[in-house]
Amino acid sequence: MSRILFVTPPYTCWGVQTIGNWPPLQLAYLAGAALKAGHEAKIFDAMNKKLGFDEIRAQIEDYRPDFVMSLDYLPVTGAISTATVPAALEALAVAKQVDPTVITMIGGPHPTFMYDEILRDPANHADYVLRGEAEETLVDLMATLPSGSPDAVPGIAFLRDGDVIATPLRQHIADLDTLEVAWHLLDWEDYHYNVEPWGRMASVLTSRGCMMGCAFCSQRLFWRGDWRARDPKGVVDEMRLLIEKYEVEFITLIDAYPTRDRERWIQLLDLLIEADLGAHLLIETRVEDIIRDADILPKYRQAGIIHVYLGAETSTDEMLNSLNKGTTIDQNKQAIDLLKANDIMIEASFMIGFPNETWETVKATANEAIRLNPDIAVFPVITPMPFTPLYEEMKDRIRVFDYSKYNLVTPIIEPYAMSLDDITIALGRCYMTFYANKMTEILALPEGFKRRYMLSAMKQMMKDYGEHFDFLGIGMAKMSAMPKKMGEAMKGRTPSE
Numbered sequence: 001m002s003r004i005l006f007v008t009p010p011y012t013c014w015g016v017q018t019i020g021n022w023p024p025l026q027l028a029y030l031a032g033a034a035l036k037a038g039h040e041a042k043i044f045d046a047m048n049k050k051l052g053f054d055e056i057r058a059q060i061e062d063y064r065p066d067f068v069m070s071l072d073y074l075p076v077t078g079a080i081s082t083a084t085v086p087a088a089l090e091a092l093a094v095a096k097q098v099d100p101t102v103i104t105m106i107g108g109p110h111p112t113f114m115y116d117e118i119l120r121d122p123a124n125h126a127d128y129v130l131r132g133e134a135e136e137t138l139v140d141l142m143a144t145l146p147s148g149s150p151d152a153v154p155g156i157a158f159l160r161d162g163d164v165i166a167t168p169l170r171q172h173i174a175d176l177d178t179l180e181v182a183w184h185l186l187d188w189e190d191y192h193y194n195v196e197p198w199g200r201m202a203s204v205l206t207s208r209g210c211m212m213g214c215a216f217c218s219q220r221l222f223w224r225g226d227w228r229a230r231d232p233k234g235v236v237d238e239m240r241l242l243i244e245k246y247e248v249e250f251i252t253l254i255d256a257y258p259t260r261d262r263e264r265w266i267q268l269l270d271l272l273i274e275a276d277l278g279a280h281l282l283i284e285t286r287v288e289d290i291i292r293d294a295d296i297l298p299k300y301r302q303a304g305i306i307h308v309y310l311g312a313e314t315s316t317d318e319m320l321n322s323l324n325k326g327t328t329i330d331q332n333k334q335a336i337d338l339l340k341a342n343d344i345m346i347e348a349s350f351m352i353g354f355p356n357e358t359w360e361t362v363k364a365t366a367n368e369a370i371r372l373n374p375d376i377a378v379f380p381v382i383t384p385m386p387f388t389p390l391y392e393e394m395k396d397r398i399r400v401f402d403y404s405k406y407n408l409v410t411p412i413i414e415p416y417a418m419s420l421d422d423i424t425i426a427l428g429r430c431y432m433t434f435y436a437n438k439m440t441e442i443l444a445l446p447e448g449f450k451r452r453y454m455l456s457a458m459k460q461m462m463k464d465y466g467e468h469f470d471f472l473g474i475g476m477a478k479m480s481a482m483p484k485k486m487g488e489a490m491k492g493r494t495p496s497e
Contacts, residue, residue, distance in 0.1 A: 001038050001039055001040060002040070002142055003063065003065045003066050004031075004034050004068070005043075006027040006068075007056055007068060007069070007070045007088075007091045008046055008070070008073055009073060009091055011047055011087040012050070013407040018461055019194050020191075020192065020195070020250070021201065023048070024186075025254065026071055026108075027045075027069075027071065029179055031185050032181045032182040033136070033139050034139065037142070037143070042059075042063055042185060043185045043186060044059045045187065048191065053094050056095075060099070060102070061098055066102065066103065067103045067104075068105070069104070069130075069138070070089075070105075071106065072106070072111060081109060082109075082110045083403060083404055083407040084404075085403050086402075087404065089123075089124065089126060092126050093123075093125040095125070103128070104128070105127065105129070105130055105138070106126045106128075107138075109387070110386075111126075111130070112131040113218075113222075115129040116157070119157060119164050128157070130156055131166070132155055132172075133170065133173060133208070134155070135179060137155040140154070141153050153167060154167050154168050172228065176205075176207075177231050183241070188200060188248075193249075193250040196456035197280075197452070197453075199249030201248065201251075202250070202251050203251070203252050203254045204238060204239060204252070204253055205254060206229065206253055207229040207260070208223060208227070208228050208256075209226040209227035209256065210256040211227055212326065214323060216390045218385055218388060219256040221387060229260075229264055232268035235268060236268070236271045236275050242279075243277050243278065249279055251279050251282070252283070253283045256284075258284075259285045260289075262292065265293075266299070269296070269302075272303035272304060280306045281306065281307075283305060283307075286310070286327070287327045287331050287332055288327060288335075290339060294338050297342040298342060300344060306344065308346055309347045310336070310347070311325070311348070312349060312368075312369075312372060313325060314365065315367070317329055323351075329368065336372050336374050343450070345450065345454070346376070347374060347376040348378075349377075352379055352427060353415065353423045353426075355415050357418055357426075365379070366434060370433070373441075377431075377434045379427055381409060381411050381412070382412075383406050383408050383413075385406065397414050397416075399411075400412045400420075411427075431461075435461075439458075
């Protein structure tokens with residue numbers, strides 16, 4: 001039996017971490033696999049504890065693990081986690097400083113594709129890169145090391161005598177329901193949703209994989225175009241456990257594509273309605289599936305789904321085609337209107353910062369967000385992850401090579417007609433334009449769940465937005481451009497005041 005410590009990288013950035021702290025589900029799956037194989041495991045979530053490398057060092061000194069593993073990890077998605085890689089690798093370097101004999105490992109989308117770059121870096125302290133789906137690979141590797149040769153372990157890469165050795169990728173796990181999640185290793189007080197009615201937050205995977213070809217996303221590449229689903233009954237049982245044992249009140253389905261199989265999705269919704277668990281559910285899915293499900297959207301709400309995230313992405317069909325989204329702006333509008341008609345909150349994303357961006361196209365994007373009128377709009381900066389099709393298309397315009405900045409907030413691409421600083425300012429203007437327009441609508445809502453939810457969400461976003469404006473490079477003085485009515489509307493309208 002070996003002892004393994006799983007560490008989340010101590011990384012923070014305005015954006016995905018603004019409205020809640022999600023548990024590191026990916027690490028909990030890996031820890032479950034290690035425990036099932038007879039090993040001892042511990043999870044140290046430095047990210048959500050808001051702790052740093054000194055605390056990681058103390059954990060390693062105290063626990064004395066045989067293995068330390070980290071991921072390129074962000075709490076809600078594996079598609080944009082490149083930004084955490086430097087911090088994850090630094091955590092492994094700390095482990096080596098404490099004990100040079102400890103075996104260090106890293107996994108996730110970025111290391112899966114960029115293992116050669118990672119391993120050849122003279123400053124690297126990762127002994128092994130786990131490529132692709134990692135549960136079985138981890139158990140296999142731990143059984144083989146330290147006495148055996150890793151060459152026969154599928155799905156890894158490592159350095160030997162200056163050469164990078166990459167073994168063949170492992171077949172995907174045939175039955176996801178055989179996996180166990182080490183929920184008991186999480187410090188549940190760390191995980192909460194910051195939007196009224198607030199509450200403890202969990203993440204659940206009901207499927208793995210994606211076959212869609214969005215040019216900016218790693219999901220299809222990472223899962224090799226595969227999609228596998230869990231038994232809906234097992235999913236509901238897992239949710240019941242989280243609610244009854246760990247007092248969870250919000251659950252995010254962090255699947256890349258939870259609604260792909262309509263028949264299975266209906267079965268899951270029906271089981272959730274029957275179970276009446278009382279939790280609030282949040283999901284991300286595709287525009288065309290919302291349109292497909294127009295006749296069953298009431299089931300979404302009855303099942304507890306209160307919040308749906310959609311990728312609207314751009315203001316023109318031409319740009320959507322260039323991103324290989326497979327949707328149109330009219331479909332975006334139709335899906336948003338359908339969700340509104342069923343009293344489900346909609347969050348939609350609208351990208352800026354493309355090579356052909358101009359002040360006019362930025363304005364068009366903000367206006368499109370206003371036209372579509374989701375409840376919440378976010379404006380990610382287009383970021384060509386180094387292993388996606390987008391990278392090849394835009395690499396001549398890349399000006400930032402520090403992966404820690406690949407966070408969908410920091411401009412990476414320099415447009416032909418704008419500077420990086422211009423994109424940063426444009427980002428602020430998009431948010432201020434949309435939410436200045438949105439406030440009147442929200443204040444006109446009748447008192448009730450949606451009004452409280454929306455005011456709380458906006459307050460949290462704008463509070464964090466203001467605190468991090470210097471990070472965005474604009475300076476706090478620009479916050480004076482935010483309409484005064486926004487601050488006045490938010491003040492005193494939630495119990496946190």
